[in-house]
Amino acid sequence: MTAPPTETWVLCGGATHARAPADALRLSVGDTSDSMTVGIAGVSQALTGQLSTRFTDLVRIATFVLGADGAIDRGRLDDADGGKKWHRAFRLVIGVEDPSFWSQPDVTTALEETLSFLSQDTFAFEFQTLASQRGHKKKVGEQLVFSTPGGKPFLPWDHIEDISLFSGGLDSFAGAAELIFGQKRGTILVSHRSATKMWATQAGLVEDLRALAPKHGARPPEHVAVEVTRHNDILRTERTQRTRSFLYAAIAGAVANLVSRNRICMYENGIIGINLPIAGSVVGARATRTAHPRVLGGFAKILTHVAGAKFTVENPFALKTRAEVIQGLSSSPALHLAKQTMSCAHIHQRSQMHPHCGVCSQCIDRQFGFLGADMAEHESFEGYELKLATDEWKDDGARSLLLNWIGTADDFVSCKNGEQFIEKFGDAARAIPNIMDAFGLDADGSRRAVFELHKRHGDTVARVLEAIHARSAKDIREGKLKPTTLPMLLYREGLRKQRVENKAGQAGAENQFRAVDGSWHLRFRSGQAFELPDAKGLHYLGLLLAHPGEARTTAALRALSEGRDPAGCHVLDADGKKAVRERVAALRKERDEAEEFCDQATVTRCQAEIDALTPLLKAKGADGLADEKMARAMEKNLREAISSITKASKPFGDHLKEYVQIGSVCWYRGPGIAWDIALPAVASDPAATRSEATDGVALVIDLPNQRVTFRGHEIPTTPPNNLQPQALLALAALAQRPGEAVTMADVATGIWKLGGLAKKPTSPDQRDLKYKLTTPFTKALPNGEAKKLIQAVRGSGLRLNLRAEEVQLVLRDSGGVEKR
């Protein structure tokens, strides 16, 4: 089994470990001389002493996790390593005040499983007693800085009923408005104070809410701001910070604990919360899981352990779409503030004029949300740098995101029920258990609820797109819109712009190797077709591709290319035999592996090829020995041909280099690719042409050349659907006595003599032999011509139903057989 990625050791809060490497990451939290500072503004210092040891530890642990998260690079957007860099492994050894609590398996498991799902990294925790912090000015318990904005004491907290995370985005704002104005609850809003721009938005909104509340009989909310500062550049290596929400939840939980509450809220619309992948390339936590039901459930489990009592982490918007969240604001006195919220992921690049980029997933969702809620007048669309419906989506990445997003919404609509939804979006199943807990539903009810949420979202997106289309229809017809505007990306009715000719633009088979008027037309895997001048090597290649799996000596190949009978050209030199032996060994290995997995089709295929190759090793005779000079010349021709092909199409050349065996024996070990092959007329490959029956002869069996024709139809003697070697000999044995019932013992004798075998084989099973004889005929002549060619005569054997004059059997003069 693949081992997890190499662990990064992280020693936190002065912890040590005998096994930790010398270059382990060391983290501390405290003041500016430490790796990180966590500042929490808004809570009175007087409350510090009431923060429990375990909650202090929890915040400490969450801070260290975030520090480690930022220290190890997750790779680039164009990595094609299957996610190796994305997934990291951490072993955190943390000094805490209560190590025996944190070391309990249930607690450690809750931490590891929750964080593992949240960030897709592997976490292992070990806890030690917090070492005394020599040289630090502050005591351990004061390393988490609590202060009020102006040094003023915090107001009494008896009125506080809810603690809600507040990012300054639309959903958390809508949640705050619901708590404050809808439910009239005393609320503490907990914010992450990150970028200056975001803080200004958060603080501004809170101020506005505080000013508005008394006018509507509501309590002004309190505001706690969390600021995490990294004093070590190495902690800014990785910017994704998927574990950030764990710290906020920890601090919100600590604040809740301070005011003796056991619940925190994290408002996020259900679509973003569950955040199903919008494209095959978005796997796992590449779509953030900050508010995923499973994550919230995990946070709740951790907080319950820490609090020593049931603690919930709730998302009341978990089954609402963004449009529904916005609609929920329609009757709120805070509605006018909604346009001040900030959803953009690219906050650092925003300006006052354009607070939203318009192209990130949050901006796209937000634009669709306001339009879908029919509340566009409550949004500042001019604040989007790129507007959804009217601007050009020129940037490939932005356009990809938009189209994936729309396409996924459409896929939601195509599902008719919860079953179909899970059949298409299996990842959604991970949300179901926690939705069950949160909303008191059973599994079926939860699945239905999650499906209906996504269906409503899809319907909303469809409605918005229809409206955009309706407004744009005239411009589309008149060709006024640029190709990368949203209406044009979706609809192209009316006067269509001239379609750009595609660069390859050829019809025809995907894989071609055709001789046409003295040159060769080639194509591989529907890539660009190209032409090469005639060359011997191409001729030989064509013959090999026409008969995949058939090994030919160079003499036989040359004979075929010149239209001559390759009989007598099947003797190999030492090199050729070596190549065949190696191939037979590889086939045996493949066959044996296939046996292990009951893959009978592969066993049969391999065995057939082994049977075809093995006789080459036994063929004797001086007259067929390969001419070494000719063999080297042919090798040169083949390699030059492949080289010419590689220059025109590297993938084609690479394919041939991998699958064409060149030497004194050549063959193409084709992986089953279908080729459109046309060889020059002179290469009359006997196996490729239909032979004509002569003078009333219906069945021709040519043993030396392993050919069988019946009424002009070629019956294959090489896979697929072929007469196997022993069956061919059995047919020849029956053909020696046409019209007579031949016993299986006599058939065995015939096989022995005609095949020149060392030992007489056992009598074949009659039924099995009949099947093996008739199947190739019926496959080659599906019109039923060969249906009664071979008949079982009860008690007597098998009979070839032809007259003697209808059968032509070709043997060597000696009566022996030369096999391919």
Add this chain to the structure above:
Amino acid sequence: MGHIRLPHLPRTKRWQEVVDLVGGGAGSAAAVASATLDAIDDSFAAGGDDAGLVRAVWLLANLPDAAKSGDFAKALSGLGVKVSASPTVAEVTTAISDAVDNYLGAHRGRSDVGEMALGAAVEALSKNLAQRTASLFPEADDVRREVAKLGTEVQFGKLARDFFARFTERSLKYYVDRELPRQVGGDGRFQTLAEQRDFSRALELHCQQAAKIVEAFAGGWWSKARFEKDLTEERTARFVGYALKKMRDELRKGAAG
């Protein structure tokens, strides 16, 4: 919150063929699949080493016997799958998803392959059970009975085919989806989103067709492993490796004739 990190293909030579096939306009879904497998070398077939993938297949393989035992819930619990005494399809598929997640969370190492396998397993199981249990008047034991019926060579073969088709589709789209939407509009291959989605569907169908190769032997393997009382994760890992190799070889053939 809600951020999505959308990767793109590297502009290396071997990926350029994939980009050219997609963008050039003539690359069929089959050709693109074949070129993508070449570009990722052996990593697709090496998926048999992945803990999450193996676990998902192992659970699917052991489900029917759990259903045939005297106590379905207890037998599933032994596999790490927690359900009620008479679970519904939704409950079973959710519990399977949970089981794999918990297994991976406990230090086995998360991976993209594991994520894709988990999704594919839930989808395949959901589809195969939903078809069987669609009834106006479902009974409490219906789901258990239908899970038990998956325990034949033929039925397990079908389930395996569905799983490997979906897993392979996800594995290919993991890369191909980085390029497809970039080719919509302007000079791109696809003039509209609908055309791009048609291509995606063609890729999906191609994977379903290719997965017939797995159906041909999966049932036999499963039956033999059960008979030998050796339906272990180790043996399953070898089966998975072989199945992926066969899928890769089948997809490399390109379009059928």
